Amino acid sequence: MEGKYFKYLLLAPALIIVGVTTLLPLIRSFWISLHDWNLTQSVELGEFVALDNYVQAFSDAVFWNSVQVTLIFTLSTVVITISAGIAVAILLSKDKLHLSYLRAVLIIPFALSPALVGYSWRFMLNPDYGLFANIIGFLIPPLADVVWLGHPTTAMAALVSVAVWIWLPFMSLMFISGLMGMPKEVFEAAKIDGANAVQTLFRITIPMLQPIILIASILMTMFAIKQFDPIVTLTSGGPGNSTEVLNFMIYNTSFRYFDMGYGAALGYILAIMTVGFVLLYMRKLVKGGEWN
Amino acid sequence: MKKIKKSCYGFSLMAFSVVLAGCGGNGDANENPGETDVEAGDLEGETITVAVTEGDIGQFNAWEARSDEFTEETGIEVEFIGIPYENLLDRITAEGISGDGTFDLVTYLDIMGPSISQFLEPLNEYAERDDYDFERFPDSTMNLSTFNDNVISLPARANVQMMFYREDVFEDLNLDTPESWEDVEEAGREITENTELSAITPYYQVGNNGQNLYMWTSYLWSNGGDIFDEDMRPVFDSEEGIEATERYINLLEEDLAPDGSVTFGEQDARTHFRQGNSAMWIGWWWVYSEFNNPEAAAEEVSGNVNFATVPMWEGKGGSSNVSSFPIGMMEGSQNKDAAWEFLKWLTDPELEKSVVGDALREESPSDQFSTDISQTENLRDEELNDLLDDFFLTGAEGFEEAQTLPQFEHWPQVSDAISRAISDMATGASVEERLTEAAEEVESLMEDNGYYE
Structure with a gap:
């Protein structure tokens, strides 16, 4: 007892808390996903239906639409945010006083509530009195009458723009810290060897940023898949269900229709998708022992 | 070192106890709804909670302000709790599942009715006991409060x-x-x-x-x-x-x-x-x-x-x-008779007329401004209609001709x-x-x- 089990005893409170707050709900929700449980009928768990809820999902047209929307939204958001984040980081990573102020200001969009951002953009894209709609109409007159949230393509573009706007500062800061931590000698050597700016960017900067790009991509994918508040407040999934991501469908199924079994199954499918994305990144972006 | 170990064992035991306590059951709810012959005076000292939506709604503000009169009459205290509209359905569902009686009365949007009807107390027996007449409300709004022949709420706010x-x-x-x-x-x-x-x-x-x-x-x-x-x-x-x-x-x-x-x-x-x-x-x-x-x-x-x-x-x-925003009694309420007394008081046609009349005559504070009339008698009330250019009469026509979305x-x-x-x-x-x-x-x-x- 002396010493041998004491460490486990010290760990016990943490393990109990994690178990009760994380593992139990995960197991419980998986168990729920194997049942036909509609909360409007009973607070008791319904009939055991094995994998029927999962089978139902794969034959549900609304589900497949949500999967497609989720993939388009996630891929667009991740690619644009990471690319723009690297660009912003390169612009702001110099060690100058005025840039340090800019870096501080950069974080503001990230500090705002996503729901509030969604509402704000909704106002700004309003075709009658919206700031963005009027600016775009002034700069590009043929686009003056476009109802940005009124068409599936433009609504999706608006949604991706909002997500990028929210996450760009955080991603930029990650890349800025990576760039500022790079050894100056490498860049000096490249300069001496006659490398131009583009060559330096693609042959040195980006390869050296790869571990951060990997982490940023994984994080951004998870953030994008989980995005909920701005979607509800900006488009409510519309027009039709053209911007209804899987997350929003899960919310509707579980907390508006109270179909808890099906909602739990959809939740697990989303979780599997997220894990799949992460594994894909790790396989594609990291080869051999570079992942450390 | 031994002291530290003892403390650790103690802490572990406490944590385990807390977890076990969290998994424990709830208290019992009242039994035999609506079957007792209760006088309002018998309920003196009880406190009921009423969940209303936040948003500075004049009618709810007027209810809260005037509930002091109810307390004076009956000795029953009334506490209003504001809930953001966005969370209303979630909160009622959560309270309904826990059954712990945090709320005695809840207001909700009619379309939430099918989801939460199982958590609401049928009011038919209470009404029968006290000769409460549901016909004071238009049929269209009463339909929105009725499930499987059970009246589960009163449409005290209707549009x-x-x-x-x-x-x-x-x-x-x-x-x-x-x-x-x-x-x-x-x-x-x-x-x-x-x-x-x-x-x-x-x-x-x-x-x-x-x-x-x-x-x-x-x-x-x-x-x-x-x-x-x-x-x-x-x-x-x-x-x-x-x-x-x-x-x-x-x-x-x-x-x-x-x-x-x-x-x-x-x-x-x-x-x-x-x-x-x-x-x-x-x-x-x-x-x-x-x-x-x-x-x-x-x-x-x-x-x-x-x-x-x-x-x-x-x-x-x-x-x-x-559309209605009715008020219903939670099945898990521990103060059902007191809650019913409050429902009766709240849906007295005279109170409704007084709230709206005072607002239109600018005799009540601006935060209690309300033109919400839900009872047939008041919709056709000459005095109220004179105050607002027959607005309520026009509304009465609408209520009579109206259809409702399926429930x-x-x-x-x-x-x-x-x-x-x-x-x-x-x-x-x-x-x-x-x-x-x-x-x-x-x-x-x-x-x-x-x-x-």
Whole structure:
């Protein structure tokens, strides 16, 4: 007892808390996903239906639409945010006083509530009195009458723009810290060897940023898949269900229709998708022992 | 070291105890609902909690302010708890499942009824015991509070749809008050040709608990169409349904409605009208005071808004929608008799008349301003109607003619399917094809859930 089990005893409170707050709900929700449980009928768990809820999902047209929307939204958001984040980081990573102020200001969009951002953009894209709609109409007159949230393509573009706007500062800061931590000698050597700016960017900067790009991509994918508040407040999934991501469908199924079994199954499918994305990144972006 | 170990064992034990305690059950709820013969005086000292939505709603503020009178009369304390509207359904559901009686009474939007009816106490036996007459409320709103023949709430806050229009614009253009959809279209053409205004502001956006169904159903029902037939088969893609929907969508195609209305929820559309951007709006009657409030509406709008019943379909008839925000008793309440006493007091016609009358005579604080009348006797009350240009009489007509959206367990799914279709049609999809597709989706949903033999 002396010493041998004491460490486990010290760990016990943490393990109990994690178990009760994380593992139990995960197991419980998986168990729920194997049942036909509609909360409007009973607070008791319904009939055991094995994998029927999962089978139902794969034959549900609304589900497949949500999967497609989720993939388009996630891929667009991740690619644009990471690319723009690297660009912003390169612009702001110099060690100058005025840039340090800019870096501080950069974080503001990230500090705002996503729901509030969604509402704000909704106002700004309003075709009658919206700031963005009027600016775009002034700069590009043929686009003056476009109802940005009124068409599936433009609504999706608006949604991706909002997500990028929210996450760009955080991603930029990650890349800025990576760039500022790079050894100056490498860049000096490249300069001496006659490398131009583009060559330096693609042959040195980006390869050296790869571990951060990997982490940023994984994080951004998870953030994008989980995005909920701005979607509800900006488009409510519309027009039709053209911007209804899987997350929003899960919310509707579980907390508006109270179909808890099906909602739990959809939740697990989303979780599997997220894990799949992460594994894909790790396989594609990291080869051999570079992942450390 | 031993002391540290002892502390660690103690802490572990405590943590385990806390976890076990958290998994424990709840106390028992009251038994034998409505069967005891209780005098209000016997309940002195009890405290009941009433969950209302936040948002500085005048009627709820007036209830809270006047609940002191109830406490004086009965000795029962009343505590109001504000809940954000967005969380209301979640909170009621969570409280219902836990059954711990945190709330004794809850207010909710009628469409939440099918989901939460299992958590609400049927009121029939209480009413029978105390000779409480449910007929004080219009049938249309009582239907929204009744499930499987059980009355689960009282529609103390109810709304009927009305048409609101800019009287100054209509007078300038020598236009009569629209009585039919054709009148709306003709007046609309005059308005868009001669002013900078849109004719009318509908709200086609998907979501928001099916807000875009309300104006659509006014078209549908007035043309003799319906959502379901008597066997619960979807019939909104019938000839009448297609004709009504085409006419509704045509407001956009004829440029009578602003392009932006495809992205408007009810609140956006109301704001559009309130800002002086359009000449007509159809929606809930409670906004009338807002339209004529100089602090809440544009200068040219305030004082120039008049009202009428929802237009009819030429040669067929008219029908508006009603919606209620009833108050019900939680099944898990530990103070059911006290809660029932409060419900009786709250729905006394004299109290309702007094709240609205005082507001209209400017004898109550501005935060208690309310024109919410829900009882037939008060809708036809001469004194109240004199105070507001027969507004309540017009509302009474609406309540009598109104139909209500279906109330059943899978209605939210059906509502969302139709809501998506309306949004799609407003953004260019073919009415006939999209309506048929939505009807097939609804029929499949109903079939899967056992609605057909």
